[in-house]
Amino acid sequence: MLTIERITDRYPHLAQLVGSGSFFALGNHHVLITQRGAFDSCRVYLWLTLEETADLTVSTARDRILGDEKLFGTFDDSVKEIIAAAYEVDININNSTLDLRPLYTLPHGHSWNHHAGVTLVGDAAHLMLPNGEGVNSAMWDSLLLSRELVKAYTTSPSNIDVQTMLDPLLSQFEADIVTRAQKIGLKADFLLDKMFEDDAAYVFSTLFNVSSG
Template sequence: MNSARDPRIAVVGAGLGGLALAGVLQRHGRSVTVLEREPSAGARPQGGTLDIHAGTGQLALRAAGLLDRFRTLARPEGQEWRLLDPASGAALPFTGPAHDDDSPEIDRGQLRGLLLESLAADTVRWSCAVTGAAPLGDGTWRLHLGDGTTEDFDLVVGADGAWSRIRPALSDATPTYTGVTFVEAGFDDCDLRHPALARMVGNGSLLAKSDGRALSAQRNSNGHIRAYIAFRGPQDWNLVADVDLGDQEAVRTHLLETFDGWDERLLYLLRHNDSAFVNRPLFVLPAPHTWEHVPGITLLGDAAHLMPPVGLGANLAMLDGADLAHALITESGIDDAVQAYEGIMLPRSIKAAHDCAGALNHIVPPTSVSLG
């Protein structure tokens, strides 16, 4: 195969960034293979709602030819934010996140489905785990697969998230715990089953915060509300507190103790969830996270710049994918394309990592910070 004419491109990971890359490439007639360890698109829940920013995520969707379809699924009303006082539940002045005014919400699963539907049927190879990548000495790479086989590619793109199997080929950086844990909870058919909560959350999101603690809730589609119970503490907080994460009532009791004194309307988020509590400690990559360019391999999204989940990650991942695709389409060769992409993506991610760290401190204030 002549790699200059028809390069073999492997995207490892079928998340939003990898799918955006594949979508833009295919729109321009380029071949691409996406390798995903999960058995299907619906193998696990895809998470909550995302605000897709005009200057990042929407640019990627436009490049993939999907912006109009996105607009039919998105919820502009979901941009509303409410800040409540933890002790009284009273509304406080709040301007919301500092991003584009045009940032409608969409469920992550809906967005992923939109990207998947745009691809040729055989683009994603499900149940295809990648365990590592090895250079072949000529700028190409060999992927080692979970079934013991190997495949060779002219370009390997690590789009496989926080615990990327491709990242070690470029960097020895590993994610570290932020000191903040989110415990997720879900509420179904809220307008009928949890009407007071639905009114409190409104059409968008709410936040209440105090030293080292925060409660947030966000409206998803189909009457679902997703809540995040956030606190600062050790990653193994449950072991320190002698709480079995599999014992829902024990988790609930501990969380109620942690948020003792908060308004009862807010504590509804801890008392009456429909779905089980899910423990989600937050990890980040060092900032700045950079690497020396290596021919035939690169990273995007969380594999390249894992940040706290404060509204930038999905947008940046999709923009990474679109930018890399654009470079591959316009540059004279793979190596020139990857260098052009990294020259844009790496400086952008450094600023974003700084902004996200500040946003996490704003959402879950360190105990030494006064909120006055």
């Protein structure tokens, strides 16, 4: 991820291109996504389809991404300018570090053996790719878990300790979040497949047009 700070001042034509929300450029099994942020910033995300062992280093990333026809070399100049601008502002001016890392996910429906007194939430329970609802799911997990903790504490009879009351609640909580995360993960996979299809730009735009009626 890279950030273009003060994009309207620095690159007004790019600010107009990406708009006030999200912007997608899809093709060649790669994806560029931008999101407008606070203080007139623009976050830039690049998803590259590469072998995990691909020799792409921070020092060579910019030129390879922009020049290699197997990456973004055949994209429109305006899209490549977004990448170049993000690299210039975030790396050369702000001295930030370009994160080059593979993306992983847990199998949808992944579960674990229940152990009394401990549980999992968020990525530890159901790691998803960034196009999913990982953060939202983690917050929802935490809210539901807090309710179970309160329930165990407030309903525990004086002769039964809270941990004993909590254990079956945790077990059911885990089963519920696994089921919910599986549905969300399958939806994320559907969108991901559309984003990386051979004719992804057309397929994805058609999907949005149908969804918007």
